[in-house]
Amino acid sequence: MEFLDKLVSPQSLEHLKLLHYLSGMVLILFVPFLGMLIGGLWLSLYYKSKSVKTSNTAYLKFAGEIIEHTTITKSAGVAFGIVPVITLLMTYAQILHTVENTIFVYFFLGLFFIIPGTVLAYVFRYSFSFSTLYSELKENISQSKNTDALKRYDTLAEKTLRLKQRSGRWALIFLLVGTFFFSAGVTLLTTPQAWGASTGLIAVFSNVYIWMRWLMIVILSFVISGGYLLFIYFFWEGGVKFIDSSYQDIVKKNLPKVTLLSGLVLPLFILVNASRFPAQAYSNSLFFFFFVSIIVLFISYHFLYDMLRNNHTKRAMWVFFLALSTSSSIVIAEEAALSGYSHKHALILGLNYDKSYAELQKAVGTAGGVDVAGIFNTKCLACHSFDKKVVGPPYKETLPKYEGKTAQLAEFIKNPVKKNPDYPIMPNQGLKPQEAAAIAKFILEEYKKR
Numbered sequence: 484m485e486f487l488d489k490l491v492s493p494q495s496l497e498h499l500k501l502l503h504y505l506s507g508m509v510l511i512l513f514v515p516f517l518g519m520l521i522g523g524l525w526l527s528l529y530y531k532s533k534s535v536k537t538s539n540t541a542y543l544k545f546a547g548e549i550i551e552h553t554t555i556t557k558s559a560g561v562a563f564g565i566v567p568v569i570t571l572l573m574t575y576a577q578i579l580h581t582v583e584n585t586i587f588v589y590f591f592l593g594l595f596f597i598i599p600g601t602v603l604a605y606v607f608r609y610s611f612s613f614s615t616l617y618s619e620l621k622e623n624i625s626q627s628k629n630t631d632a633l634k635r636y637d638t639l640a641e642k643t644l645r646l647k648q649r650s651g652r653w654a655l656i657f658l659l660v661g662t663f664f665f666s667a668g669v670t671l672l673t674t675p676q677a678w679g680a681s682t683g684l685i686a687v688f689s690n691v692y693i694w695m696r697w698l699m700i701v702i703l704s705f706v707i708s709g710g711y712l713l714f715i716y717f718f719w720e721g722g723v724k725f726i727d728s729s730y731q732d733i734v735k736k737n738l739p740k741v742t743l744l745s746g747l748v749l750p751l752f753i754l755v756n757a758s759r760f761p762a763q764a765y766s767n768s769l770f771f772f773f774f775v776s777i778i779v780l781f782i783s784y785h786f787l788y789d790m791l792r793n794n795h796t797k798r799a800m801w802v803f804f805l806a807l808s809t810s811s812s813i814v815i816a817e818e819a820a821l822s823g824y825s826h827k828h829a830l831i832l833g834l835n836y837d838k839s840y841a842e843l844q845k846a847v848g849t850a851g852g853v854d855v856a857g858i859f860n861t862k863c864l865a866c867h868s869f870d871k872k873v874v875g876p877p878y879k880e881t882l883p884k885y886e887g888k889t890a891q892l893a894e895f896i897k898n899p900v901k902k903n904p905d906y907p908i909m910p911n912q913g914l915k916p917q918e919a920a921a922i923a924k925f926i927l928e929e930y931k932k933r
């Protein structure tokens with residue numbers, strides 16, 4: 484992708500390290516949010532279809548509430564869904580600059596699908612609340628004598644229903660596809676053998692580890708959204724006050740079960756993912772944080788079991804907190820692996836940076852026409868010699884104090900100030916900054932040779 488090379492300039496090593504911290508921090512927020520969207524959509528669609536099958540409207544209510552809670556608010560979608568995606572895209576463009584371009588394509592594709600997926604999730608949420616409202620008002624409205632309004636009501640209701648049915652499914656599909664490509668990007672980046680090797684679509688779809696990482700994220704989504712819903716239903720502001728006890732039963736039985744089940748299979752995928760890294764990749768932090776994520780999960784089983792068995796609903800706060808910690812530890816572990824691997828890459832980029840910086844300097848040099856020898860001969864030689872006093876003092880006397888202070892010397896040459904009472908002030912030679920810098924460097928090197 485040549486356009487990228489033109490867009491992004493090489494970064495220094497320190498800057499690349501900073502970019503890794505930045506992308507890590509963004510991911511710590513973004514992964515749980517993505518998880519809430521995926522888990523929320525999936526659960527909502529599941530209970531929606533369950534309400535059709537069992538013709539129990541309580542499930543439909545549950546489905547509507549799930550998507551409403553897990554999408555929080557529209558501005559949360561922008562803040563946690565769309566802004567991080569764009570930030571990540573820009574940081575990865577810098578981190579992956581020039582070396583392995585096809586890997587960047589997968590990050591790009593992933594985020595490219597996640598944005599419309601996020602938007603559609605909100606369309607689903609709002610069309611869901613609208614269609615619920617329509618059916619609730621149906622009876623009151625059908626008594627109205629205004630047939631024209633009734634007709635419009637019916638078409639609008641039907642359209643909203645169709646929108647609801649489609650948007651939910653498509654939102655989920657887009658998010659799952661986006662997550663797959665994102666997993667492909669991370670997996671390929673942490674597989675050094677893949678660098679420069681085949682990273683085409685076929686190779687990606689037949690790569691088991693990409694699927695494993697994808698499944699890990701999907702299952703993590705259920706842990707997070709389950710944990711969050713438990714938190715909202717049973718802890719936040721004292722928990723929801725249920726009017727209908729059969730509805731309360733549905734919530735109380737289903738949510739801890741989903742969270743516990745997904746929590747139980749998650750360690751398997753974490754281990755598979757961790758085992759993939761060759762021995763030299765086991766930096767301490769990688770290992771430590773994978774370990775932490777599993778330990779945290781084990782603690783949350785305990786709370787979930789307590790909720791299910793002994794009805795201790797206040798445990799919901801802990802379950803959600805632990806689910807978030809699991810997600811953060813996984814992100815940190817993966818980021819550690821990523822920066823470990825891209826370290827080699829970073830070295831190359833750092834080198835590129837030095838090279839391009841040198842090129843830049845050369846370009847400025849010729850463009851500004853810095854002809855060091857020419858300036859020195861015509862502008863300085865008239866008043867200075869290296870070892871004899873002319874009009875000004877000999878360089879051998881004055882330059883030692885500028886050792887390692889090239890910038891300071893350049894500043895003096897560009898803009899002379901009174902120094903020594905035995906001499907008149909040096910007249911300003913009207914040099915440009917880069918000319919002064921080049922002359923300063925030159926005489927500092929030269930005086931020692933003479």
Ligand code: HEC
Binds near residue numbers: 882910
């Ligand atoms: C017209 C005469 C004149 C020319 C031309 C001139 N200088 Fe000087 N330079 C002086 C004098 C006089 C001083 C002593 C100033 C003082 O001590 O305040 C001086 C001082 C210096 C010093 C010592 C500064 C210090 O901190 O003690 C340096 C270095 C120097 N000049 C570099 C240069 C360079 C490089 C050029 C060419 C771009 C140059 N000068 C051109 C007259 C000149």
